[in-house]
Every structure is written in C-alpha cells, then in structure tokens.
Amino acid sequence: MSKDGEPAFAGADWGTSRFRLWLMDRAGNVLAERRSDDGLDASRTNGFSQVLEGHLAAVGAPADLPVVVCGMAGSRQGWMEASYVDIPADPAAILAASARIIDTRRDIRIVPGLAQQGARPNVMRGEETQLLGLVHGKPGFSGLVAMPGTHSKWVYLEGGKVSRFATYLTGELYALLCNQSILRHSIGQDADGIDADHPGFSAGLALALAPDFSLLGTLFEIRAAMLLDGQSEDAAAARLSGMVIGTEAADARAKAPAEIKTVQLVASGRMERLYRKALGAAGFDCETIDADDAVRKGLHAAAAGLWFSRKETTA
Amino acid sequence: MSKDGEPAFAGADWGTSRFRLWLMDRAGNVLAERRSDDGLDASRTNGFSQVLEGHLAAVGAPADLPVVVCGMAGSRQGWMEASYVDIPADPAAILAASARIIDTRRDIRIVPGLAQQGARPNVMRGEETQLLGLVHGKPGFSGLVAMPGTHSKWVYLEGGKVSRFATYLTGELYALLCNQSILRHSIGQDADGIDADHPGFSAGLALALAPDFSLLGTLFEIRAAMLLDGQSEDAAAARLSGMVIGTEAADARAKAPAEIKTVQLVASGRMERLYRKALGAAGFDCETIDADDAVRKGLHAAAAGLWFSRKETTA
Structure with missing residues (x-):
C-alpha cells in the first residue's frame, strides 16, 4: 500500500x-x-x-x-x-x-x-x-451545478446523485457565430479575448436578461450595429458573448426552483469570470469550484x- | 412610349x-x-x-x-x-x-x-x-409581413411605409447546425429535404411552441436522441427544422400586437409549406405571396x- x-x-x-x-x-x-x-x-x-x-x-x-x-x-x-x-x-x-x-x-x-x-x-x-x-x-450533496463550456451542463443533484440535467450549446454556438456566420465580418479575431469587465458584455447580458428576449431574433443586430453605427469588432464580440451566455443564464434561472439561490460554478479563469457575472445578473449566488481542480x-x-x-x- | x-x-x-x-x-x-x-x-x-x-x-x-x-x-x-x-x-x-x-x-x-x-x-x-x-x-397597406430565408425578416407596415422590422437568423443557423456543429453527426445529408408533413417537423414545432422553450438549451438533445434512442438522420433534421422555425414563429407571435391575426407570408415551395405550418401552429393566419412573384x-x-x-x- x-x-x-x-x-x-x-x-x-x-x-x-x-x-x-x-x-x-x-x-x-x-x-x-x-x-x-x-x-x-x-x-x-x-x-x-x-x-x-x-x-x-x-x-x-x-x-x-x-x-x-x-x-x-x-x-x-x-x-x-x-x-x-x-x-x-x-x-x-x-x-x-x-x-x-x-x-x-x-x-x-x-x-x-x-x-x-x-x-x-x-x-x-x-x-x-x-x-x-x-x-x-x-457527501450527499443536493443542489444545482453549472458547468460552462462548449456544451454547458446544468446538473441537479439530490442526495449525491444526479437527478436531471440539461445541456446548452453556448460555447459551440458562440464559436460558430464568430467564425462561420455572417457575423464573422463584424467580429474579427477578438472573440476569445472578451472578459467580464467589457461594457459590451454587460450590454449583451442586459439584452438577454430582459423579458421576451429572443437570441435568434437579435443576433443579426450585431451586424447591423457595425453597418449603421460602426460598432467595433471587440464590442461586437463582447455583446455576442453577453447575449449567448445571458440566454443560458436567464433560461437556467427561469427553470430552477425558486428555493435554489446558489449555484456551484465549475469553471476557471476567464470563463469563470464571464459566468459568475452572468449568473449573478440572472439572480444566482455562485460558489466557484475551479474546473481543473474539480477534474483532479x-x-x-x-x-x-x-x-x-x-x-x-x-x- | x-x-x-x-x-x-x-x-x-x-x-x-x-x-x-x-x-x-x-x-x-x-x-x-x-x-x-x-x-x-x-x-x-x-x-x-x-x-x-x-x-x-x-x-x-x-x-x-x-x-x-x-x-x-x-x-x-x-x-x-x-x-x-x-x-x-x-x-x-x-x-x-x-x-x-x-x-x-x-x-x-x-x-x-x-x-x-x-x-x-x-x-x-x-x-x-x-x-x-x-x-x-x-396601396397604403398596414400589417405584418413574414419573409423567411437565410435571414428571415418580419416587417410591420403602416400606411404603405415600413415602420419597423426584425431579423431572425433562422436559415443560417439551421445550415450551420446541420453542417458545422456537433449535430452534423446526427443529421447527415437530408437537411434540405425536410418538408412540412414530416412528423419530426411537427414534433420540433410542438417543442418550440411550448412555454419556456429554450432553443439553446434543447439543441443538444438532437444528438442525445441519436445516441440513446437511435433517432434517424432525417427525423433529426426535421426536428431541428421544427425547433428553429418554431422558435422564430413563437417569438414573432409573442411580439405581434394581439389585433394582428394575419401575416402576409412571402415564400415559395417547401419554405412556404414549412412556414405556413409553423405560423399556423403559432396562431397566425397566413396569406401567401409567392416570393418570386413578389420580386418581379x-x-x-x-x-x-x-x-x-x-x-x-x-x-
């Protein structure tokens, strides 16, 4: 031994x-x-x-x-x-x-x-x-765990067992929109450099958390804002990031039972900062668990x- | 002359x-x-x-x-x-x-x-x-016009003038998801062959029109349904098509004033059939205007x- x-x-x-x-x-x-x-x-x-x-x-x-x-x-x-x-x-x-x-x-x-x-x-x-x-x-943990990423997982645990979970295609959709869609002309190369303190990220979050927000019906405005208002590439990326992460956060909050106030957020670095801000704006308290540490x-x-x-x- | x-x-x-x-x-x-x-x-x-x-x-x-x-x-x-x-x-x-x-x-x-x-x-x-x-x-038309496509337009006209409009990235998002995303493994080559009578399209519409539907939080289930239930490629494509078009239709209905019952649907062929079904399910009556004829x-x-x-x- x-x-x-x-x-x-x-x-x-x-x-x-x-x-x-x-x-x-x-x-x-x-x-x-x-x-x-x-x-x-x-x-x-x-x-x-x-x-x-x-x-x-x-x-x-x-x-x-x-x-x-x-x-x-x-x-x-x-x-x-x-x-x-x-x-x-x-x-x-x-x-x-x-x-x-x-x-x-x-x-x-x-x-x-x-x-x-x-x-x-x-x-x-x-x-x-x-x-x-x-x-x-x-041991025996009950609660809600958010695991952001390419395919973000939101997991409900009851007595230490996974009772149900959902997947949001957030990270993948953001990458597709930045790199493959019509929006790529408005976003440039800064898509992965956006941090939580960018005012465009907050603006995107605010849009996504407003009642009746439709991601599908708002994405094109990123392009229109460049054409009409000269919105910069990093502002466009930040706004898009806020819109997609905000959409995930708003839906997760709407679907979580009201008695759940706190989320275990399994994330690191920039991703942790983006999600902590988004989940906070959506009405959750966050307890961060470093993602690497969680794997180990x-x-x-x-x-x-x-x-x-x-x-x-x-x- | x-x-x-x-x-x-x-x-x-x-x-x-x-x-x-x-x-x-x-x-x-x-x-x-x-x-x-x-x-x-x-x-x-x-x-x-x-x-x-x-x-x-x-x-x-x-x-x-x-x-x-x-x-x-x-x-x-x-x-x-x-x-x-x-x-x-x-x-x-x-x-x-x-x-x-x-x-x-x-x-x-x-x-x-x-x-x-x-x-x-x-x-x-x-x-x-x-x-x-x-x-x-x-002349002097007032009302709502739906113009489906890569970037679907929903246009409000008042007295013959465009008063406001919205764009949904529906067609582009569908193509990106079918061809570039993780879902491509579940969809195959049938993405553009889906028609309105496919039961998967109705199933996708029903999902999208249900209260609290989240497109971002449901897309991955297309992949899971293949892995767990052996969902066929054309059923996956039809379901995805119903989900994205249904998301557009549901949001457009939620945002349209209640007194607007009828939509002028500018579309042709398969696209017209898909949207007529989706808009009908969302609660609109449709008057179709053939898209080619509208251009001429x-x-x-x-x-x-x-x-x-x-x-x-x-x-």
Whole structure:
C-alpha cells in the first residue's frame, strides 16, 4: 500500500482535442502533471496505449501503477466505449460500470458517462467525473451545478446523485457565430479575448436578461450595429458573448426552483469570470469550484472508489 | 412610349450567390427570364456590366432599355453602393435614393436597402423591393409581413411605409447546425429535404411552441436522441427544422400586437409549406405571396415609380 507522497495512481482527462494526466498519491496530492494535444484524433493515429504509456513514462510512473481515465476516450469513437449509465446513479454504480482496458501490466479504467433517458434525452461524458469529486468532498450533496463550456451542463443533484440535467450549446454556438456566420465580418479575431469587465458584455447580458428576449431574433443586430453605427469588432464580440451566455443564464434561472439561490460554478479563469457575472445578473449566488481542480478531485474520488477504501482516503 | 407586350425595362434580382433577370413590358408582364449563378463573387471577377449586358443580350433587350436592380449588388461589396434609406420611408423616397450606374447606353438604377436606426439596429437589402411590390398592389397597406430565408425578416407596415422590422437568423443557423456543429453527426445529408408533413417537423414545432422553450438549451438533445434512442438522420433534421422555425414563429407571435391575426407570408415551395405550418401552429393566419412573384412585382413597381407615370401602369 502506497503512502502519502508516493505515487498511488494516475488520472487522465482525455478529451477530443487535449490530454491531461496527473500522477497522484493516495490522498489525491498531485506529484506530477502532463498536458498535451494528444486528443482523440492524434491518439487514434498513434495508438491510445502508446500515448498513455509515453506520458506515464515521462512522469516516472511504476509499470504496475493503476490509471483512471475520464472524457471522450470512453466514447464510441475513443479507446474503448464505457457505456452511459442511466441517471439517477450513485458514485458506486457509476464506478462499477467503468470500462476496463485489457492490459497485462496495469489496471486501466475508463469512467462512463451519464445518460438521461426519456422525453428530454441528454448525455454527459467527462463532467460526471467532476461531479464525483464534488460529491466526494460534499457527501450527499443536493443542489444545482453549472458547468460552462462548449456544451454547458446544468446538473441537479439530490442526495449525491444526479437527478436531471440539461445541456446548452453556448460555447459551440458562440464559436460558430464568430467564425462561420455572417457575423464573422463584424467580429474579427477578438472573440476569445472578451472578459467580464467589457461594457459590451454587460450590454449583451442586459439584452438577454430582459423579458421576451429572443437570441435568434437579435443576433443579426450585431451586424447591423457595425453597418449603421460602426460598432467595433471587440464590442461586437463582447455583446455576442453577453447575449449567448445571458440566454443560458436567464433560461437556467427561469427553470430552477425558486428555493435554489446558489449555484456551484465549475469553471476557471476567464470563463469563470464571464459566468459568475452572468449568473449573478440572472439572480444566482455562485460558489466557484475551479474546473481543473474539480477534474483532479474527481479522478481521485474515482481511484478511491475503485482501488482504495473510502475510509483511508477521506481524512 | 412602349406598349403592352413590348419590352419596357429589365429587372434584376442580384444576390450574393445568384442572379435573376426578367424582361418586362410596361404593365409588368414577363416577356423573358434569365437565371444564373452570377452572384457577387462571380460578377466581381467577370465585371458587373459585362455580366448584366450578357444576360440582356440573351433576352434581346434593346441597347437603350432601362434596367432596375435590387439585392446585394447595391451593397458596399457589390457593383455600386446604394446607401440604406432610414425607415419610415415611402416608396417614392426609397426610389429617389436609388443609385445610378454611369453608363452611356442605358439608365441603370439600383434600389437601396432599408435601415432601422436606434436601439434595435437592423438592415434589409432585397426585401424592400418585394415590399414595394406588395404596397404597389395594396396601396397604403398596414400589417405584418413574414419573409423567411437565410435571414428571415418580419416587417410591420403602416400606411404603405415600413415602420419597423426584425431579423431572425433562422436559415443560417439551421445550415450551420446541420453542417458545422456537433449535430452534423446526427443529421447527415437530408437537411434540405425536410418538408412540412414530416412528423419530426411537427414534433420540433410542438417543442418550440411550448412555454419556456429554450432553443439553446434543447439543441443538444438532437444528438442525445441519436445516441440513446437511435433517432434517424432525417427525423433529426426535421426536428431541428421544427425547433428553429418554431422558435422564430413563437417569438414573432409573442411580439405581434394581439389585433394582428394575419401575416402576409412571402415564400415559395417547401419554405412556404414549412412556414405556413409553423405560423399556423403559432396562431397566425397566413396569406401567401409567392416570393418570386413578389420580386418581379417589386421590380415592376420600382420601374413604374422611376420611369412610368403611376396612372399608366396601375390598371
């Protein structure tokens, strides 16, 4: 049995476009870290096992160190499919459904995603691991978690189990509008540099949070404002960002039960600032959970559930 | 002065990707027609004058026949900019602002677009000509006009003048989602084949017309329905089409004054059927105006206003 400060496992967040790995001890302390662009496409070409072993060797991981993986590596287009687990499911049930890579040297598991069956079908893959970490730190947690991103997730937890969730296409739609739509002529290259203190972001939020706002019916005004008023490219990007994030925030607030005042916001850096401002404007209080930290805590919670007794790891 | 049945002018609808020209007599009867892919890009390369003269020669137009042009040929990136006219503007004011191409042989005019200044900036270019035709046929018309397309216009007219309008990015967003977004994996190649009788279209409409519907928060379910329920590609496309057109229809209905029951729907073919169904489901009655016919009537109204006395042409 490893001690604190000695490698107990490695955890990897393996997504479509990036790969991150942490060497951790049994208490979840990070001993070494790797970040690379070895996403799914690169890994399919080079071999998933080779990519992983290369990173493990680089951090000096022992040959028999167990590895837990989350993210799109567990999708049908990934390394090995870890089939979605239907909600509600508690952490033990999620981990019991992890996929095991056949490997003679080490125990490698992929955490499955979660599925919401029925009239509002939905899936998540990757976020469930961050939620494992959240529940590990707050056993039996009930409440609302906002996880902004390309496909933002809004997750209701009850007694430590995911009870329902929704996905907003916010990040992807923003990128499509900035780069592929008629609005690209008005936005330029500044789309990813917008921060929460830009007055255009506040203006976009104010529009989106007003009664009867229609995103579909307002987007074109970004172009018209450039043609008629000479609106600058960064003002256009900021306004658009405020409009799309504000639309997400307003809808999430409208759909949340009134007794829910506080949201756990899983985000970092600029994204955290944008969403904290938007959620605040929509009427939520935010408790921020750093997104990277949430992934690491989730991978540690998964390792603890898979390989260590719970008693030993939650000190 | 030309008689009925003799060429009196040519009218061209010159857009970003296509060119259409009609040879017409003074009463607006079509004597000959041309359709081609000579949109702005092709015409910039080959020369706007050369492209136009080629089509005029093909229909045997006399060397001194006047020509009226509408569409993006009048934009800054087109042949010659015909600056936007601020609303409200009556037909005479719009035509007075047309741009005149310097040409020794013929009188060539480009109809200007319309601009809505202020807090809800908006522009149209091309649709104003269809509206000229509508008002020519219904002098002093007051009411609501829906003009579906890549950028759908909803136009309020009062006493024959455009009083305000909105743009919905419906067609462009649908194409982006089908071809560029994560949803493309669920939709395949059938996106443009959806018709109004597809049950998926009705299902999408029903979703969009329900209270508290959020397009941004529902789009991803198209993907989840494929992953979890094996939703077919054409069902996904139909559902998406119903969701985006339904979002436009629901918002337009919510914003229209209650006393407005009827919409003039300027559309043709499949698009007309999709929108008639959506607008009906949202609570509007529709009077269809064929979109091609509206352009021709608009170009004729413009020619009548520019060159013929009104008395001679409205029989």
